[in-house]
Amino acid sequence: MADLFDKLGGATTFTKIYLKTCYWQVRIAEGDEHKTTCETRYGSYDFLVMPFGLTNAPAIFFTLMNQVFQEYIDEFVVVYLDYIVVYSQTLEEHLVHLQKVLARLREHELYAKLSKFSFAQK
Template sequence: MANLFDRLGGATVFTKIDLKTGYWRVRITEGDEHKTACVTRYRLYDFLVMPFGLTNAPATFCTLMNQVFREYIDEFGVVYLDYIVVYSQTLEEHLVHLRKVLTRLREHELYAKLSK
């Protein structure tokens, strides 16, 4: 934690990005869909993508996010579950950092919540 505060200490510009339905970008392993079954009075439904609430969903999603943003973590980004914090020392630098993060989101078909 102290390391995080050291990195953020020189930053003056911050942006927090909250992902929209990020967990749904993780496909359930083919053949394991039945493990996510939900029964209603009408029928049985299996998830094809990872729903929020599965025991290992947070760890699985953290692994994905750490892989996607590995180049930016500790440089100008902090990732926690479906939140990304971009930090910079100047506004000009921040715009460059934001462009990199938003480009990476687009490349991996991850989307930010515009309402936040």
């Protein structure tokens, strides 16, 4: 925890981005869908996206977030579960950082929940 506060030390502006139904944004690897089969009395169903109940779902999602934001983590991004926090020392710098993060989300087709988005908080 002390490490986190050290990284945020000079930051004065923060944006919190909440990823909408985060696990459902991760596609099951093609050919692995059968590993997620759910049997019901109406038939067998395979998940095409990662369900919330999979044992490794949090680790897989966290690995994805680390890969997506690798060059920004510890510079101006902190990822925690399904939240992304963008932090900066000035508002001008923050707008540049935020543009990079949002572009990366778009590039990887990851979607945020606008109602839980808090922009440029002091």
